[in-house]
Amino acid sequence: MKINLTNTKINKIQSDIQIVLVDKLEDLKEKELLESLDFKVSDEVMVYLPESGKIFVAFEEETYDCLAIAIATAIKKFQTTNFKTAKVDLNSFDSKILKSIVEGTLLGSYTFDNYKSKQEKKKKQELTISIQEDSPSLDNIELNSILNESTIISKAVNKARDMVNTTPGDFYPDVMAKLAKKLAKDAKIEYKIKGEKFLEKNDMNAMLSVGRASIHESKLIHLSYKPKDAKKKIVLVGKGLTYDSGGLSLKPADYMVTMKSDKAGGCAVLATIWAIAKLELPFEVHAVIGAVENMIGGDAYKPDDVLVAKNGTTIEVRNTDAEGRLVLADCLCYAQDEIHDIDYIFDYATLTGACVVGVGQYTTGIMGNNEILKRNAVLSALKSGEYATTLDFNRYLKKTIKSDIADISNIASTRYGGAITAGLFLDNFVTKENKEKWIHFDIAGPAFVEKAWGYNPYGASGAGVRMTIEFLKNIDK
Ligand code: BES
Ligand code: ZN
Ligand code: ZN
Numbered sequence: 001m002k003i004n005l006t007n008t009k010i011n012k013i014q015s016d017i018q019i020v021l022v023d024k025l026e027d028l029k030e031k032e033l034l035e036s037l038d039f040k041v042s043d044e045v046m047v048y049l050p051e052s053g054k055i056f057v058a059f060e061e062e063t064y065d066c067l068a069i070a071i072a073t074a075i076k077k078f079q080t081t082n083f084k085t086a087k088v089d090l091n092s093f094d095s096k097i098l099k100s101i102v103e104g105t106l107l108g109s110y111t112f113d114n115y116k117s118k119q120e121k122k123k124k125q126e127l128t129i130s131i132q133e134d135s136p137s138l139d140n141i142e143l144n145s146i147l148n149e150s151t152i153i154s155k156a157v158n159k160a161r162d163m164v165n166t167t168p169g170d171f172y173p174d175v176m177a178k179l180a181k182k183l184a185k186d187a188k189i190e191y192k193i194k195g196e197k198f199l200e201k202n203d204m205n206a207m208l209s210v211g212r213a214s215i216h217e218s219k220l221i222h223l224s225y226k227p228k229d230a231k232k233k234i235v236l237v238g239k240g241l242t243y244d245s246g247g248l249s250l251k252p253a254d255y256m257v258t259m260k261s262d263k264a265g266g267c268a269v270l271a272t273i274w275a276i277a278k279l280e281l282p283f284e285v286h287a288v289i290g291a292v293e294n295m296i297g298g299d300a301y302k303p304d305d306v307l308v309a310k311n312g313t314t315i316e317v318r319n320t321d322a323e324g325r326l327v328l329a330d331c332l333c334y335a336q337d338e339i340h341d342i343d344y345i346f347d348y349a350t351l352t353g354a355c356v357v358g359v360g361q362y363t364t365g366i367m368g369n370n371e372i373l374k375r376n377a378v379l380s381a382l383k384s385g386e387y388a389t390t391l392d393f394n395r396y397l398k399k400t401i402k403s404d405i406a407d408i409s410n411i412a413s414t415r416y417g418g419a420i421t422a423g424l425f426l427d428n429f430v431t432k433e434n435k436e437k438w439i440h441f442d443i444a445g446p447a448f449v450e451k452a453w454g455y456n457p458y459g460a461s462g463a464g465v466r467m468t469i470e471f472l473k474n475i476d477k
Helices: 031-036 064-079 095-108 140-165 173-187 196-201 205-210 259-279 324-338 353-359 371-384 395-399 418-427 432-437 465-473
Strands: 002-006 017-022 046-049 054-058 085-089 126-130 190-194 219-225 232-244 283-294 306-308 314-316 344-349 363-368 387-390 438-442
Touching (some): 002 095, 002 140, 017 064, 046 064, 054 064, 064 095, 095 126, 095 140, 140 259, 140 465, 173 190, 173 232, 173 283, 196 205, 205 283, 205 306, 205 324, 219 324, 232 259, 232 324, 259 283, 259 344, 259 465, 283 324, 344 432, 353 418, 363 371, 371 387, 371 438, 371 465, 432 438
Parallel strands (some): 002 126, 017 054, 085 126, 344 438, 363 387
Antiparallel strands (some): 046 054, 190 219, 363 438
16 A cells, blocks of 8 residues: 655545545534445444545544554455545644554555455555645654654564465475565675574574474574674564474464464564664664474474573473473573674564463563663554563562572473563573663464454464564664
8 A cells, every 4th residue: 555645635645545534523524424324423434425525534533543543444345445545634633643544544555465366456546645744743854754753663573464364384484484584685784694503503492392303493593783883782682483383292283373473572682673674764773583394203302301592501392382481591691692782682482372361462572680771672563653661570489490400490380470580580691781781572362363453454463573673763762
């Protein structure tokens, strides 16, 4: 969907369809007609009047969520028509809401039909936004920069969605590595791709073991964006399980379906560094992804194995389905060995079903050792349109990952608090120096939802991308 911005009054704009955002019916000349069609001012309510060429869509409050959902609802209707052009009038709004309209449009119009034998032809449709020039808060340059920024952010989210939605037959570690290289070239940033020999040489035995039964070689992906005079250094680490069968602690059939989404952390990190480079943010950013497939076979790693991670920590494997933390353990070590004077180190992972049970499908669990940093991460998430909440560590849960035979166990001895005990496991691989700079994002819920929600489609949502970009944009504030 192409978006145009104009100061032209709405009535002067030629277009096939007009989208009308409605928070009260009173002033509308179509009031009675809409009421007779049971139109109510309630989110996601929409009526299309073909005779007048208008799509009316309701929103309850002037917030990012309400407006992005409203415009997405209207855009989806527009996409079902053969019309080419639509327009929307934002002149009665604060121009700051432009972000929600642009992102709602671009995220809401996303479709994924690569696996349909009869693919819908991608229609070339356009939305023209009419917005006042003499806005009290923003001038034309600022409005255009919001349009540009939100377009890049939405493209990045849609890239993450495409990758996550791609099937495990078509998307294995080498495919992920090649895609990472392509994204790096497009964004003109550095890249390093390492295979199993490197993992072996560098004592990354935990990550190596997880991928051992797969026919696909594990890959360590490292992208770096290094602008001149970078003000801060940020490291993003992603879980890239291109498939998680559970390994020998095999998942039940119903739980295995959707596990192509176990690469969502890695995909989010790739899409985010691409966007940061395109936005030319003044920070050095690294993306480190462990791309691995967790499978079964004679060569599989086993419950009872003891693995030695890159930092020398010994890990008793009690469940091969708790594999993400093993991959992240070595990736966190690699990142901190390779990159010095880090300001922030964030990891992203579809790490635990417990997080989904605890906070629901739509919310990311935020963990770490720094209260202020966690708060700021939650605020950035909410501001960006994502949902997130903190999950607090405590000394008692910390004790539950002790092992009788090794330094730690890869699962807790308690059934409760599984998202937090997984976070506490990762804490063992964050150096003293970086303890307060680290955040773990458990995106197991929002990364992949088997029904459409708001402007998010069935399947991958691109969770993590928007909140991270928002966090980086606010670092200096
Ligand atoms: N990839 C899963 C977590 C997951 C579950 C992501 C549901 C998205 C939706 C992870 O590797 C896993 O299997 N975790 C186990 C850990 C357990 C064995 C301690 C889980 O959550 O059940
Ligand atoms: Zn697993
Ligand atoms: Zn997993």
